[in-house]
Amino acid sequence: MATQSTASKARTDDVADPYELRPEDAVAPPTTFRGRFRYLGPGLILSAAVVGSGELITTTALGAQAGFILLWLVIISTAVKVWVQMELAQWSILTGKTALEGYSQVGPKTRRGSWINFLWVLMDFAKILQRGGIIGGAVAAISIMFPVMSGPLETPSLTFWTVIVMASVIAMMVSGKYSVVERAAFVSVVIFTLVTAGLAFGLPLTDFGYTGSDLATGLSFALPAGAIGFAIAMFGLTGVGSDEMTTYTYWCLEKGYARWTGPDDGTVERAERAQGWIKVMRLDALVSWVICTLCTLSFYIIGAAVLHPQNLVPEGNDMILTLSRMYTDTMGGWAQWVFLIGAFAVLFSTLVASTASVPRLWANTLGILGIFDWKDVIKRKRIISVLTVVMPLIWAASFLVVQSPVIMVQIGGVASGIFLVAVVIAVWHLRRQVDRRFRSNNFWTIALVFSSLSVLFIGVYSVLKVFGVGIG
Numbered sequence: 001m002a003t004q005s006t007a008s009k010a011r012t013d014d015v016a017d018p019y020e021l022r023p024e025d026a027v028a029p030p031t032t033f034r035g036r037f038r039y040l041g042p043g044l045i046l047s048a049a050v051v052g053s054g055e056l057i058t059t060t061a062l063g064a065q066a067g068f069i070l071l072w073l074v075i076i077s078t079a080v081k082v083w084v085q086m087e088l089a090q091w092s093i094l095t096g097k098t099a100l101e102g103y104s105q106v107g108p109k110t111r112r113g114s115w116i117n118f119l120w121v122l123m124d125f126a127k128i129l130q131r132g133g134i135i136g137g138a139v140a141a142i143s144i145m146f147p148v149m150s151g152p153l154e155t156p157s158l159t160f161w162t163v164i165v166m167a168s169v170i171a172m173m174v175s176g177k178y179s180v181v182e183r184a185a186f187v188s189v190v191i192f193t194l195v196t197a198g199l200a201f202g203l204p205l206t207d208f209g210y211t212g213s214d215l216a217t218g219l220s221f222a223l224p225a226g227a228i229g230f231a232i233a234m235f236g237l238t239g240v241g242s243d244e245m246t247t248y249t250y251w252c253l254e255k256g257y258a259r260w261t262g263p264d265d266g267t268v269e270r271a272e273r274a275q276g277w278i279k280v281m282r283l284d285a286l287v288s289w290v291i292c293t294l295c296t297l298s299f300y301i302i303g304a305a306v307l308h309p310q311n312l313v314p315e316g317n318d319m320i321l322t323l324s325r326m327y328t329d330t331m332g333g334w335a336q337w338v339f340l341i342g343a344f345a346v347l348f349s350t351l352v353a354s355t356a357s358v359p360r361l362w363a364n365t366l367g368i369l370g371i372f373d374w375k376d377v378i379k380r381k382r383i384i385s386v387l388t389v390v391m392p393l394i395w396a397a398s399f400l401v402v403q404s405p406v407i408m409v410q411i412g413g414v415a416s417g418i419f420l421v422a423v424v425i426a427v428w429h430l431r432r433q434v435d436r437r438f439r440s441n442n443f444w445t446i447a448l449v450f451s452s453l454s455v456l457f458i459g460v461y462s463v464l465k466v467f468g469v470g471i472g
Helices: 033-037 042-050 053-079 082-095 099-103 115-145 155-174 178-205 212-217 225-237 242-255 257-261 268-310 316-331 335-368 377-402 405-431 442-466
Strands: none
Touching: 033 268, 042 178, 042 242, 042 268, 042 335, 053 212, 053 268, 082 099, 082 242, 082 257, 082 268, 082 405, 082 442, 099 115, 099 242, 099 335, 099 405, 115 155, 115 242, 115 335, 115 377, 115 405, 155 335, 155 377, 178 268, 178 335, 242 257, 242 335, 242 405, 257 268, 335 377, 405 442
């Protein structure tokens, strides 16, 4: 069958199984830079998910604790991981398989998955606390705005709004209106990011202004001992973390990059389509990186310039109130409402993205473990729907028990940093399966090497810290 033109590509919503590669679904990729922009999506959705707990909570807290001195780490933590992300996504586009399916091929392994699959399960249990922290931040924001049954941030009010928030998220996911919710969440993140970036760049005009020397200090590559814990968590959370890298392959497949490439029939035409859609994916990932970096730098600079001089470090349920000082101290009391609405929108969009992605990952894991056939579309959808209801309830329960969003998010960040090591090992193993035509570019190879070494360093450091082994 002839390849479809880009203009007449198949609609994603009309595909019975977005994870199946069929010759009739092949679509010629766009050949211009402008044309590629029309097919962006997975990275932008990922940005909406990433610009939440990591940027809003951990990065700002790190700036409040360390000041400008760790500004360099913000830039590196968002930049180095994107190359691993793109390499993993390229493998998925060429094979039509998810990241978790790729991890199952890395030895030592069993018939039911490899050590990386089991490590992912352990990491995701730790991530329960992080997602609970995201819920906690969102619930705290709305509890401050509209306290119910008690004062703001008291248990009755927090419990009430936790129930409301979780019911709304689950209802939206189960109703099948995720695309509408995701677009709305993305718009809210973009708006809040623009406001935050504007405030960060406008700080020199306020009483909390910073100078060029402050920024220069932040690029000195120093690492204060007192900020190491925050730094490790920030590296695992900001930019693209190991779970986002894994999830990105699912979004690329569901977007259609692999399906439009078509199954590998060994022809030159298929290889050219693959090259074209891989270029689209790389642009998609780089645009996402720019958004995440701009947002992360803005949050860090605000924390360093406004909170650090006042010795204000976000902690416990008072985190949202402390973070709101970034706005009220510079724009006045009215700005607290602006911040609270924006913070709720950012954290809620992250929660929505997690509710959409994590059930997919767990359903795929159950398939790898042989509990059901992942290719059975009806059963797959049913399992994902059940997990969409159950998992957010577990995350919410973790928040109501712990009630310390900052610590909960940090725990998830450290777990993500550790799992990055496994992801790097998997990427280099899977890279050997890729045709040499797709790994012959020296620039991409050098970037991947640098990215991998950086990730391995921080991952090994995280492991040693967990077991109480100090360095230096």
